[in-house]
Structure formats: C-alpha cells, structure tokens
Amino acid sequence: MAxxxxxxxxxxxxxxxxxxxxxxxxxxxQVTDATRITRILPTITDILDKGGTPIxxxxxGRPKGKPTPEMSLSLIQPDLEKALGRDVTFMERPSRxxxxxxxxxxxxxVENTRFSPMEEANDPKMAEFLASLGDVYCNDxxxxxxxxxxxxxxxxxxxxxxxxxLMEAELRALEAALGDPNRPVVAxxxxxxxxxxxxxxxxxxxxxxxxxxxxxxxxTFLAAQGIDVGKSLCEHDLADTARAIADKAVTTGCEVLLxxxxxxxxxxxxxxxxxxxxxxxxxxxxxxLDAGPDSVAHICQAFERAKTLIWNGxxxxxxxxxxxxxxxxxxxxxxxxxxxxxxxxxxxxxxxVAALNKADASESFTYISTxxxxxxxxxxxxxxxxxxxxx
Ligand code: 3PG
Ligand code: MG
Numbered sequence: 001m002a003x004x005x006x007x008x009x010x011x012x013x014x015x016x017x018x019x020x021x022x023x024x025x026x027x028x029x030q031v032t033d034a035t036r037i038t039r040i041l042p043t044i045t046d047i048l049d050k051g052g053t054p055i056x057x058x059x060x061g062r063p064k065g066k067p068t069p070e071m072s073l074s075l076i077q078p079d080l081e082k083a084l085g086r087d088v089t090f091m092e093r094p095s096r097x098x099x100x101x102x103x104x105x106x107x108x109x110v111e112n113t114r115f116s117p118m119e120e121a122n123d124p125k126m127a128e129f130l131a132s133l134g135d136v137y138c139n140d141x142x143x144x145x146x147x148x149x150x151x152x153x154x155x156x157x158x159x160x161x162x163x164x165x166l167m168e169a170e171l172r173a174l175e176a177a178l179g180d181p182n183r184p185v186v187a188x189x190x191x192x193x194x195x196x197x198x199x200x201x202x203x204x205x206x207x208x209x210x211x212x213x214x215x216x217x218x219x220t221f222l223a224a225q226g227i228d229v230g231k232s233l234c235e236h237d238l239a240d241t242a243r244a245i246a247d248k249a250v251t252t253g254c255e256v257l258l259x260x261x262x263x264x265x266x267x268x269x270x271x272x273x274x275x276x277x278x279x280x281x282x283x284x285x286x287x288x289l290d291a292g293p294d295s296v297a298h299i300c301q302a303f304e305r306a307k308t309l310i311w312n313g314x315x316x317x318x319x320x321x322x323x324x325x326x327x328x329x330x331x332x333x334x335x336x337x338x339x340x341x342x343x344x345x346x347x348x349x350x351x352x353v354a355a356l357n358k359a360d361a362s363e364s365f366t367y368i369s370t371x372x373x374x375x376x377x378x379x380x381x382x383x384x385x386x387x388x389x390x391x
Contacts, residue, residue, distance in 0.1 A: 065117030127154030140164025145386030261292030290316030
C-alpha cells in the first residue's frame with residue numbers, strides 16, 4: 001500500500017486536519033443513522049491518544065457553495081459529542097490563532113466545507129487555507145474519496161498525509177475483495193437499472209469468477225436474450241449493451257447467473273398478490289419484483305463454491321415486502337457462511353447496506369463499507385482522487 005497510516009506519523013503536539021465523512025441521514029432535525037459517526041471514532045481517539053488535536057473537516061449535504069443553515073455541521077455536533085463522550089469545539093470560521101488557543105486534548109469541528117464554492121472547485125486557495133490550520137493531514141473519508149475537492153484532495157498535497165483508521169479498513173477490505181482476493185470470487189450486483197452500473201458490470205466480468213445479476217437490471221439481461229418480461233422495469237434500449245457484457249463474460253470465463261424463476265405481481269405495492277413463475281413464463285400483464293426460490297438456491301450454491309463475496313444492490317424490490325424475500329434469504333445465507341469463516345463478504349452502497357440491515361445480515365458480513373458512490377467507483381476500477389492523493 002502506497003499510503004501512510006496514523007502509525008507512521010508523529011502526532012504529539014500536532015494539529016491534525018482530519019477529513020471525515022459525517023454526511024449522515026437526518027429527518028426532522030434528528031440523525032436517523034449514526035453509523036458514519038461511530039465509524040470515525042477510532043481515528044479521533046487514536047489522534048488524541050498520540051497527543052494530537054483532531055480538527056475535523058467534513059461536508060454535509062449539497063449546499064452548492066452557499067452557507068445553508070439546515071446543512072450546518074453544528075446540527076451534527078451533539079451526536080458527535082455523544083458518540084465521543086467529550087465536548088467538541090465548533091468553528092464556523094476557523095483560524096490558526098483560535099485553534100492554537102485551545103486547551104490540549106480538544107476536538108474541533110469545522111463548519112461544512114461545501115459552504116464555500118472553492119471546496120468543490122478544488123481551489124488551491126482553499127487547500128492552502130486549510131493546510132494553514134494544521135500540521136498533518138489525515139483522510140478518513142473513504143466515502144468522499146471519489147470527489148477531488150479541496151478538503152479531500154488538494155490539501156493532501158500540502159501537508160504530510162496519511163489514511164485514518166476507517167480509510168485504512170475500507171481500503172484493506174476492498175483489496176481483499178477485488179484486488180488480491182481468495183478465489184473463486186462471486187459478485188452480486190442488483191438494483192433497478194443497468195444504465196447506472198454499466199462500468200461496474202463491465203469491470204466485474206474481468207475480475208470475478210461468478211457474477212450474480214439481480215433486481216430490475218436482470219430484466220434487461222433477460223429481455224436481451226429474447227425473454228418476454230411483461231410489464232417489468234426493463235431498459236429495452238440497452239439490449240445490445242447487455243449482450244456485449246454477457247459476451248465479454250464468456251471471453252473472460254466469468255459465469256453469469258440470471259434468475260431461473262421470478263416472483264411476479266400485477267401491482268407495485270407492499271403485500272400485492274404475487275406468484276412464482278419460471279423466468280420465461282412472466283405473464284404479459286405482470287411485472288417481475290423479486291427472484292424466486294430456485295434462483296435463491298442457485299445463488300446460495302454459488303456462495304458455497306466461493307471464497308470471497310462482494311455485494312452491491314438488492315435482488316428484488318426489497319423496500320416493499322414480500323419482494324425482499326430473495327435479498328433476505330441470500331443475505332442470511334452469506335451471513336452464515338461468513339460467521340463460520342467460509343466466506344469473506346464485503347458489501348457497500350446505500351441501498352445495499354439498508355437491505356442487509358433489514359435482513360439482519362450486516363453484523364455477520366466480514367466488512368460493510370460506509371461508502372455509496374465511492375464504493376461503486378472503486379468497484380468500477382476507477383482511481384479515487386482522495387486515495388490517490390495520499391500516495
Ligand atoms: C456520500 O454520502 O455518498 C458522500 O458523503 C459523498 O456525498 P456527495 O455524493 O454529495 O459527494
Ligand atoms: Mg452520494
């Protein structure tokens with residue numbers, strides 16, 4: 001690994017600019033999922049233990065370069081203090097003088113970096129200003145590493161830099177899943193649309209041994225084979241693309257698993273009357289909303305054969321039961337194999353983590369990424385600017 005970690009840095013008496021991702025979901029002023037806050041605690045604690053002062057830099061939402069009260073990080077401050085079990089000093093307008101005046105062992109939270117248009121523009125002036133606030137830069141925001149912004153990329157070139165504990169864990173888990181994995185590797189890719197995951201599928205057929213395609217995007221592959229998918233969600237205009245991906249898989253020796261049977265319904269709503277049919281028997285007036293039991297058994301057999309699993313996207317319309325059945329069953333099965341040490345399982349992406357939480361499977365997975373877009377871009381084989389800048 002080309003990057004340094006907190007172990008390689010001398011932090012005693014240093015101001016440690018620490019880029020974190022606490023872009024957490026919030027409803028009615030309440031943080032509804034604090035996972036991203038919990039996951040940065042080891043980094044903050046480590047910096048404090050080594051005698052450094054963590055100066056936390058983060059974005060919250062997409063304020064488009066303007067101060068926006070409902071996207072102020074002061075709203076997250078109480079949750080951060082609670083999780084840390086200590087006070088956090090919030091700075092709307094940070095300065096080196098104010099930071100130097102703080103007592104030892106302080107933790108600073110700087111206002112939303114995206115309140116300035118210079119952040120997303122990766123303006124060198126902003127990077128220089130941020131660098132002036134610290135002595136060392138630590139990036140712990142893997143989930144924002146696909147953005148080349150002043151606080152994720154620019155500043156990394158101006159100070160001695162390292163990866164934080166969460167960044168380290170994310171990179172190691174992904175390396176174990178796709179970089180240098182134990183084979184066979186099985187990937188599950190689900191979700192509604194092929195169009196959003198073309199680069200992903202194309203990269204995966206080169207990297208993995210078995211590719212399970214589920215969710216709405218499976219319909220596009222089925223239709224491309226001439227199967228009538230009735231009223232199912234399907235990108236018919238991508239039939240050629242789907243065929244090209246399937247052809248590429250043949251060349252690379254990647255086995256592609258499409259549903260053998262499916263759950264169909266006439267209405268897209270929770271509890272809608274449904275039936276299981278063979279994939280080629282989808283009625284003209286019905287839509288495919290989940291993979292069927294045969295498909296699930298087939299997927300679980302693939303998990304049995306594999307040593308490594310990487311998962312992005314649900315197998316069906318998991319947000320409306322009973323169309324979460326296949327996702328839950330396959331996730332539980334992977335969780336069991338992971339618990340008994342037979343499978344290294346890594347999952348990421350917002351929907352995916354929600355689906356695995358719902359299936360009570362996430363605890364047992366080897367690693368659950370905190371990243372959405374960054375996880376996808378990493379799986380696509382793209383270089384993440386925030387990671388590259390640490391090299
Ligand atoms: C995320 O929530 O995926 C990250 O915090 C990045 O946010 P962004 O998509 O607004 O850049
Ligand atoms: Mg996003």
